[in-house]
Amino acid sequence: MSTETAGTAPAGHATRALVMSDVAARAGVSHQTVSRVVNGHPNVAAMTRERVQRAIAELGYRPNTAARALVTGSSRTIGLVTINVNQYGPAQTLIGLEEAARAAGYSLSVAILDAGEFADMRDAVDRFVAQSVDAVVVHTASFQAVEALRELDPPVPLVAVQMGAEEVRPTVTVGQEAGARLAVAHLLGLGHRTVHHLAGPAYSLEAQRRVQGWRCELLAAGAPVPELLHGDWWPGSGHRTGRLLAQRIRDGEDVTAVFVGNDQMALGLMVALHEEGLDVPGDVSVVGFDDVPEAPYFSPPLTTVRQDFAELGRRGVELVLAKLAGRDTLPDQVPPVLVVRGSTGPVRG
Amino acid sequence: MSTETAGTAPAGHATRALVMSDVAARAGVSHQTVSRVVNGHPNVAAMTRERVQRAIAELGYRPNTAARALVTGSSRTIGLVTINVNQYGPAQTLIGLEEAARAAGYSLSVAILDAGEFADMRDAVDRFVAQSVDAVVVHTASFQAVEALRELDPPVPLVAVQMGAEEVRPTVTVGQEAGARLAVAHLLGLGHRTVHHLAGPAYSLEAQRRVQGWRCELLAAGAPVPELLHGDWWPGSGHRTGRLLAQRIRDGEDVTAVFVGNDQMALGLMVALHEEGLDVPGDVSVVGFDDVPEAPYFSPPLTTVRQDFAELGRRGVELVLAKLAGRDTLPDQVPPVLVVRGSTGPVRG
DNA sequence: TCGACGCATGTTAGCGCTAACACAAGTGCG
DNA sequence: CGCACTTGTGTTAGCGCTAACATGCGTCGA
Numbered sequence A, B: 001m002s003t004e005t006a007g008t009a010p011a012g013h014a015t016r017a018l019v020m021s022d023v024a025a026r027a028g029v030s031h032q033t034v035s036r037v038v039n040g041h042p043n044v045a046a047m048t049r050e051r052v053q054r055a056i057a058e059l060g061y062r063p064n065t066a067a068r069a070l071v072t073g074s075s076r077t078i079g080l081v082t083i084n085v086n087q088y089g090p091a092q093t094l095i096g097l098e099e100a101a102r103a104a105g106y107s108l109s110v111a112i113l114d115a116g117e118f119a120d121m122r123d124a125v126d127r128f129v130a131q132s133v134d135a136v137v138v139h140t141a142s143f144q145a146v147e148a149l150r151e152l153d154p155p156v157p158l159v160a161v162q163m164g165a166e167e168v169r170p171t172v173t174v175g176q177e178a179g180a181r182l183a184v185a186h187l188l189g190l191g192h193r194t195v196h197h198l199a200g201p202a203y204s205l206e207a208q209r210r211v212q213g214w215r216c217e218l219l220a221a222g223a224p225v226p227e228l229l230h231g232d233w234w235p236g237s238g239h240r241t242g243r244l245l246a247q248r249i250r251d252g253e254d255v256t257a258v259f260v261g262n263d264q265m266a267l268g269l270m271v272a273l274h275e276e277g278l279d280v281p282g283d284v285s286v287v288g289f290d291d292v293p294e295a296p297y298f299s300p301p302l303t304t305v306r307q308d309f310a311e312l313g314r315r316g317v318e319l320v321l322a323k324l325a326g327r328d329t330l331p332d333q334v335p336p337v338l339v340v341r342g343s344t345g346p347v348r349g
Numbered sequence C: 001t002c003g004a005c006g007c008a009t010g011t012t013a014g015c016g017c018t019a020a021c022a023c024a025a026g027t028g029c030g
Numbered sequence D: 001c002g003c004a005c006t007t008g009t010g011t012t013a014g015c016g017c018t019a020a021c022a023t024g025c026g027t028c029g030a
Helices: A020-027 A030-040 A046-059 A065-072 A088-103 A117-132 A142-152 A176-189 A205-220 A235-250 A263-275 A309-324 B021-027 B033-038 B047-058 B063-071 B088-103 B117-130 B143-151 B178-190 B203-220 B234-251 B263-275 B309-324
Strands: A077-083 A107-113 A135-139 A157-160 A171-174 A197-198 A257-260 A285-290 A302-308 A332-335 A338-339 B078-084 B105-112 B135-139 B158-161 B170-174 B196-199 B257-260 B285-291 B303-304 B333-336 B335-337
Touching: A020 A030, A020 A176, A030 A046, A030 A142, A030 B335, A046 B088, A065 B063, A065 B285, A077 A088, A077 A117, A088 A107, A088 A135, A088 B105, A107 A117, A117 A135, A135 A309, A135 B257, A142 B285, A171 A176, A171 A257, A171 A309, A171 B078, A176 A205, A176 A257, A176 A285, A176 A302, A176 A338, A176 B047, A197 A205, A197 A235, A235 A263, A235 B158, A263 A285, A285 B047, A332 B285, B033 B047, B078 B117, B078 B196, B088 B105, B088 B135, B088 B309, B117 B135, B117 B143, B135 B309, B158 B309, B178 B203, B178 B257, B178 B285, B178 B303, B178 B333, B196 B203, B196 B263, B196 B285, B234 B263, B234 B335, B257 B263, B309 B333
Parallel strands: A077 A107, A077 A135, A135 A157, A157 A171, A171 A332, A197 A257, A257 A285, A285 A302, B078 B105, B078 B135, B135 B158, B158 B170, B170 B333, B196 B257, B257 B285, B285 B303
Antiparallel strands: A107 B105, A302 A338, B303 B335
């Protein structure tokens, strides 16, 4: 038998040009049979299958993704459009997504947008489509991005993650409103007459959702709704707002509790309050949002709303898989959890 | 002339099956001419080129990446193997990489390893090779990962970023030793007799490099080299070490300056020192590493060594492009910078 | 006993693109 | 004025794989 004629590259690891027919030759079958084995088709004799698998293992063969993508139209890749991966949340979500995608046999291709701009978004999605991705996951939460998404109609499933705009598409979100209400309820429960809110930037849907939750909970409790404050997610804006609030307190305004849109701003805010001679939580209670790993080590340790970002990513992939399998899907929500630490306390009698 | 016969999908955005010959038909040329225009070949008449470009624009055509990859063997994609993207540094580097890659017309495909294990690393690189990536960038710094890399010999350029093992391959790093020496020199310059060091985990090459820098600088200054302490990069381990050091100080040990392997551990450490009634920088000066965005808002604001992670990513791509262009490359270093804030001060007289 | 059927496998076509060659028309030079 | 050479364009082959059809053989019910 001329089965072993493929003896040119036995355990090759330097020059790779292994193709399916190399494996076929070694196993003494046709390339199609190798293809069947690789793809798990049922009608292959057990012995043949084994022989082919051995040949694959011995040669270290991997099917060429491009060829496969060309003929099937699928590259077993998911495209991710995201922003601000330097922030804790998006980074964690990325990890969850990649892990779940890989577990399901998909690769992850990423595009990081500078701003959630229409053109960038469209371009990123177009690129992914040209790459024959099987699905696109969008992880951004600006109004612009949502607008851009509405105009888009890619020929592959598109799922949104943490968009704050559940109506748009199949979406997974952490319940932003629910989280905000948790925070506000906690503070009101401690006896605070009302709760101020330092929100994220106006373009952010997530920020807006948290504002809604904050307002609802206040209204539900019959508490007055103070003027809304805006930051940019970064510590510096929290710091500036802290100074501002301290000034207002000196002016006699009744500020005893602040719900801050994320942990980083909460950090800046608490530092500013300290600098102004105010005690947290003695004078002002502070609640953050996210529960970053550093939060327990802020001074004082930050009470915050935990979002399970990695789970968000995982569910995003689940949603993708469901869509690809043709199953119909409902918007999904990961519930937020309030983590009480030292930055909140009863209102000073 | 039957130039306009491709009138089926004029401004299509729903069902996409646009291929090169659609464009060719619309422009009244052969598909090869379209290919030439798309790829910028010189021998195309200006008028023809323009006509084709108009057809492309009108139809919204994008060449199919898979088909291109199949024939050229290049997918204009860079594969990134990375770890711990939830940490500030790797996340920033990812951003820098993606941005630079996209600017150069490359996509970025990512694999995030749970641990820098041999099998995982090999698997990730193999997957990338099967995907016809043009190059692989490895961003991890464990000994295991470096070992795995040594065994690997992928048929595409492989560049390492921040590996702490410059000898292995073309590499870009932030000067870890230089950064550590900066920190130690700063503290010694403030009059501290010696500097303790809370290092990152033992498996980390970066951590080891910083240890080397710390030790060298101490030896060069003729200062005693205290026992090395190890953490795991996270705030909790900094906190535990802070308690430990406080105990030692109570026991009479001479600890007035600590150089900590990253900012997160420095945060935990400072908090523990406070809890134990010690003042920073009054009793103990602390220097971190990384300069995370929160560092200016720690209590006290953290003196730290800034690494330009995004620049690292950008240079990584530069190195890739250089390799692809056949240019030979030297290991590259991004210089670290000491940022002095409030956590360091002169030794208490 | 024989045709219908199922199973294991082989053969062929073609996914959308680029590379290599083919060819017609124009250009320059001895 | 013809030959080499350039320029613009078309035609053909084939990248590595999967889908669809073809084939050959054993099994079973009528």
